[in-house]
Amino acid sequence: MKMIKVHGSGNDFFILDEKQLDKSLSEEELKQLARHVCDRRNGLHGGSDGILYVTKGHDDSVVGKMRVINADGSEASMCGNGIRTVARYLSEQNNLTDFKIETMYADLEVKKAKDFAPNVVAFDAEISPVSFAANDLKMHIDGKTKLFDEVVPELSKTLKFSAVAVPNPHMITFVNHEELIGPELGRIATYLNNGKNPIFPDGVNVSFVEVLANNNIFVRTFERGVGFTNACGTAMSASSLIYSLLYARHTNLEDLIAVHNPGGMVNTKVHQRENKSYWMSLIGNATFVAEVELEQEKALTGDFTDAKWIATAEQSAYEDFVGSL
Numbered sequence: 001m002k003m004i005k006v007h008g009s010g011n012d013f014f015i016l017d018e019k020q021l022d023k024s025l026s027e028e029e030l031k032q033l034a035r036h037v038c039d040r041r042n043g044l045h046g047g048s049d050g051i052l053y054v055t056k057g058h059d060d061s062v063v064g065k066m067r068v069i070n071a072d073g074s075e076a077s078m079c080g081n082g083i084r085t086v087a088r089y090l091s092e093q094n095n096l097t098d099f100k101i102e103t104m105y106a107d108l109e110v111k112k113a114k115d116f117a118p119n120v121v122a123f124d125a126e127i128s129p130v131s132f133a134a135n136d137l138k139m140h141i142d143g144k145t146k147l148f149d150e151v152v153p154e155l156s157k158t159l160k161f162s163a164v165a166v167p168n169p170h171m172i173t174f175v176n177h178e179e180l181i182g183p184e185l186g187r188i189a190t191y192l193n194n195g196k197n198p199i200f201p202d203g204v205n206v207s208f209v210e211v212l213a214n215n216n217i218f219v220r221t222f223e224r225g226v227g228f229t230n231a232c233g234t235a236m237s238a239s240s241l242i243y244s245l246l247y248a249r250h251t252n253l254e255d256l257i258a259v260h261n262p263g264g265m266v267n268t269k270v271h272q273r274e275n276k277s278y279w280m281s282l283i284g285n286a287t288f289v290a291e292v293e294l295e296q297e298k299a300l301t302g303d304f305t306d307a308k309w310i311a312t313a314e315q316s317a318y319e320d321f322v323g324s325l
């Protein structure tokens with residue numbers, strides 16, 4: 001079988017196209033493969049945050065379907081950094097620059113964007129649908145149908161959280177620099193993702209956001225099913241939306257927002273449709289790090305001894321880009 005190691009802002013994945021399998025995988029095998037491949041200690045070449053599983057779409061209105069399997073084998077409804085890399089993959093396979101990809105809840109528009117730097121290819125992806133409803137978030141806080149800029153005493157006495165599904169669930173809070181780099185994000189996110197807490201029994205992605213300047217923010221995320229990541233695309237999109245609502249004096253809808261993260265930088269734009277619903281554009285790198293050839297049966301048991309790793313020159317170009325920020 002063949003896979004491609006990719007990343008968006010250092011949020012790294014293996015793209016697995018079902019057409020590249022030696023033998024089709026059952027659902028249980030797909031989860032098992034993700035858990036083995038992504039393992040940061042014993043996985044494939046340093047592991048990854050997840051597997052992006054590419055299959056045929058529901059009909060010709062989409063070019064393919066992306067499924068997001070987290071490192072722990074759970075499935076996410078969307079992945080903002082991942083969809084840019086899948087967009088690039090499908091764009092190169094089909095010689096297209098503007099098309100739709102099927103995801104769990106929506107067919108999303110993707111298009112090629114201007115390169116961020118030499119050999120740093122970029123794509124622009126629609127992030128949608130957006131919902132603040134507790135039901136869509138699978139959030140349980142007594143008497144609340146949504147949560148917007150409020151203290152949740154079980155989490156922190158001071159931090160104010162907003163919850164938004166894009167459509168995967170996110171908890172966002174705006175913090176100062178000490179809080180951004182301090183231990184609270186790990187403590188709160190570990191609690192919310194322990195599978196036992198009453199607020200988010202299915203877990204949630206949690207982000208701390210620091211405002212650096214107008215239309216310029218830094219987002220640090222602890223991902224459901226993964227842990228701390230270099231970046232989370234849907235979290236950066238959700239954070240941009242909450243920023244535009246809470247800091248309306250500093251930003252306008254449609255403004256280009258620079259979103260810095262531990263793995264690099266992306267741009268976002270927040271849009272509103274006539275029916276008042278929001279959606280975001282997420283524009284950022286879609287880097288192909290390497291092509292990998294491996295034996296499927298062995299990979300399913302976590303044995304990667306025969307894997308062939310064929311690196312591209314894109315990672316060093318990406319590092320030069322990050323160095324220039």
Ligand SMILES: N[C@@H](CCC[C@H](N)C(=O)O)C(=O)O
Binds near residue numbers: 068205226
């Ligand atoms: N890194 C992703 C989000 C991946 C899914 C997340 N772990 C979840 O379970 O919702 C992104 O870039 O959006």
